[in-house]
Amino acid sequence: MASIDRRHTPPHVDTTGEHYVFIYYVNDSDGNTNLYNEKYDGKTVRTADDLTIFKSITPKAGLGVLFSGKVFHTWQPPFNSKVRCIINMNILIDE
Helix, strand or coil: CCCCCCCCCCCECCCCCCEEEEEEECCCCCCCEEEEEEECCCCCCCCHHHCCEEEEECCCCCCEEEEECCEEEEECCCCCCCCCCEEEEEEECCC
């Protein structure tokens, strides 16, 4: 039996311009979204070892989360749930 990869995705920001991220969880699931204390500064390369978790969010149907697009974030694939369904929006800010 193949082992399941339970690691989170690499820390990232969705786009480098000024924006907010809105995540809407469509269903209950495991596979948390992790938000980190550190923010994208345009120069520093970050790995999970460089970051500290600010908040770990468990997907619950109907929950929405809004955060600055400069916040590094990751997500984990579900292990116990068959499906992790989200709607992800990047809200750009005109300067």
